Each structure stands twice: as C-alpha cells, then as structure tokens.
Amino acid sequence: MTRELIMVKIRARDTERQPILNVTEIFHGKIVDVTHDSMVIELTGHQDKLDAFLDLLQGMRSWSWQERELPVCPEELPM
Secondary structure (H helix, E strand, C coil): CCCEEEEEEEECCHHHHHHHHHHHHHCCCEEEEECCCEEEEEEEECHHHHHHHHHHHHHHHHHHHHHHHCCCCHHHCCC
16 A cells, blocks of 8 residues: 655635635645745645645636636726
8 A cells, every 4th residue: 555745835825725724624634834825735645635636726726816817897808
C-alpha cells in the first residue's frame, strides 16, 4: 500500500478561505501555515485522492477568478 504526501501553498485572502477550509476538511487535510494572503495545506493519501483534491481546488480558483473578472458595465463587454 502506497501513500503520498503533498503540501500545497494557495494564495487566498481571508474572504476566500472558508471554502478552501471546507474542502480540506472533507479530504482530511491539515492547514499547516496561514499568512495574510496564503495558506499551506498538507494532505496524504493515494494519488487518486490527491489528484481529486487538486482538481477541486483548481476549479474553485478558476470560478473565483472568473467571478471577479466579469465586466460590470455593458460598455466593458467584449465585442
């Protein structure tokens, strides 16, 4: 039986942390460091579990980024 360990540093403001904490808890990860703009998460398990965790985090970051970057005025919409 093989297990792997990853440590992931994520850029996250305090308002973005709760969803990341929730996902980390579901995957039985551990927060090992927090600064004002980042977090470090430790996670162990089989490669499939680690890949699923990383895919989920990337999806969350992509969604958050797109949400912030949406134009707010019709004049800003690309033609």
